[in-house]
Amino acid sequence: xxxxxxxxxSGDRTHVLLNPRMQLEERERLERMARSARLRSHxxxxxxxxxxxxxxxxxxxxxxxxxAAAVNERLEATASDLWCAVLPSFHVGGLGIYARAHLAGxxxxxxxxxxxxxxxSDATLASxxxxxxxxxxxxxxKPPKRLRxxxxxxxxxxxxxxxQARAAGWPxxxxxxxxxxxxxxxxxxxxxxxxxxxxxxEWRLSFRGSSLFTGYISEEGFEDPKVDGWFVSDDIxxxxxxxxxxxxxxxxxxxxxxxxxxxxxxxxxxxxxxGGVDAVLIAAPDExxxxxxxxxxxxxxxxxxxxxxxxxxxxxxxxxxxxIDSIPRSSLGKLLRAELTRRLARDEx
Numbered sequence: 334x335x336x337x338x339x340x341x342x343s344g345d346r347t348h349v350l351l352n353p354r355m356q357l358e359e360r361e362r363l364e365r366m367a368r369s370a371r372l373r374s375h376x377x378x379x380x381x382x383x384x385x386x387x388x389x390x391x392x393x394x395x396x397x398x399x400x401a402a403a404v405n406e407r408l409e410a411t412a413s414d415l416w417c418a419v420l421p422s423f424h425v426g427g428l429g430i431y432a433r434a435h436l437a438g439x440x441x442x443x444x445x446x447x448x449x450x451x452x453x454s455d456a457t458l459a460s461x462x463x464x465x466x467x468x469x470x471x472x473x474x475k476p477p478k479r480l481r482x483x484x485x486x487x488x489x490x491x492x493x494x495x496x497q498a499r500a501a502g503w504p505x506x507x508x509x510x511x512x513x514x515x516x517x518x519x520x521x522x523x524x525x526x527x528x529x530x531x532x533x534x535e536w537r538l539s540f541r542g543s544s545l546f547t548g549y550i551s552e553e554g555f556e557d558p559k560v561d562g563w564f565v566s567d568d569i570x571x572x573x574x575x576x577x578x579x580x581x582x583x584x585x586x587x588x589x590x591x592x593x594x595x596x597x598x599x600x601x602x603x604x605x606x607x608g609g610v611d612a613v614l615i616a617a618p619d620e621x622x623x624x625x626x627x628x629x630x631x632x633x634x635x636x637x638x639x640x641x642x643x644x645x646x647x648x649x650x651x652x653x654x655x656x657i658d659s660i661p662r663s664s665l666g667k668l669l670r671a672e673l674t675r676r677l678a679r680d681e682x
Contacts, residue, residue: 337422337431347375350423380512389550399543400515401432403525412438417456419446429516448472462487464666515544606640
C-alpha cells in the first residue's frame with residue numbers, strides 16, 4: 334500500500350492511496366478502476382460523498398500542491414516548522430500535511446493519535462478533526478509553547494468546543510475543506526487565495542480554482558462534473574466577498590410533514606444533551622410525513638430522548654429508538670449516516 338510520505342511530487346507517476354484496512358477484494362477492485370483511467374501525475378483517493386458509497390477522486394499533483402501552497406501562506410509555514418501527522422494519509426487531510434511539508438521543506442512526525450502524542454511530538458503545526466479536539470479537552474493537558482497553529486477540519490466543529498479549546502490556550506483554526514478541492518478551502522470562514530466560491534438559488538456552494546480535482550473514477554469510467562471550471566458541492570452556505578459560511582449539507586435538509594428541517598441543527602441539539610451516550614439521529618422515510626426522526630444508540634437512551642424532545646419542535650421529535658452495537662464511522666470519525674439509513678431500510682437495525 335502506498336504512503337503519502339513516499340509520493341514523487343514532480344514525476345509522472347500516479348499514486349493510489351487507499352485505506353490499508355480495506356478488504357482485499359474491495360481494494361483490488363478500486364485499484365483496477367484507478368488504473369483504467371490511465372492518468373499521469375495524479376493522486377487518487379476515495380471519498381464517501383453524501384451517499385456514503387465510496388468514490389474515487391482523481392487529484393492532479395499540481396492541484397494538491399496548489400492547496401498546500403495556499404495553506405502554507407496562511408500559516409506562514411517555513412522549513413523550521415514541524416508537522417504532527419495523526420490523520421490518515423489516504424484522506425486529503427493527512428495527504429495535505431505531506432504536500433505542505435514538501436513545499437516548505439518542513440519535517441513531519443507521524444504516528445497514531447493520542448493527546449500525549451501531539452504534546453510529545455514537539456510539533457509547531459498540526460491538523461486535527463473535531464473528535465481529536467474533544468480528546469484534547471478531556472485530557473486536561475496544556476498546549477506546548479512551540480505549537481502555534483492547529484487546523485481543525487474533517488467535520489462540523491462545534492463553536493462551544495472551539496471556544497473551550499482556545500480559552501485553554503490551544504491555537505485552533507477552524508477550517509472547511511473537501512476532497513474535491515484537495516483539502517482546505519477556508520480558514521476561519523475566509524477563503525484561501527487560490528480558490529473562488531459562489532452559491533446558486535438553492536444556496537449550494539460552488540468552487541473554482543487551481544486545487545480542484547480532475548474528476549471521479551467509477552466502474553462506468555471517468556467523469557468530470559465541473560461546468561466552466563466550477564464544481565457544485567453538496568454543501569449549503571453563504572458567500573459574502575471572501576467570507577464563506579457553511580451551514581451544512583444539502584442532504585441534511587429534509588421535509589417532515591411539509592416543514593423544512595435541518596439535520597445538522599438537530600445534531601447540535603443532540604450533542605448538547607446526549608451526555609455519555611453514543612447516539613445519532615437518522616431521518617427515516619415515512620409514507621405520511623415524508624420523513625420522521627429516529628434515534629440510534631449503543632445503550633438505553635430513554636432519558637436522552639426525553640431531553641431532546643423537550644428542546645425541539647413537535648414535528649422534529651424522535652419517534653422511535655433503535656439499539657445497536659456500534660455506530661458506523663469513517664477512519665476520520667465522521668458519522669456514516671447514509672449507511673445507518675440503508676441498514677434501517679433493510680431491517681438490519
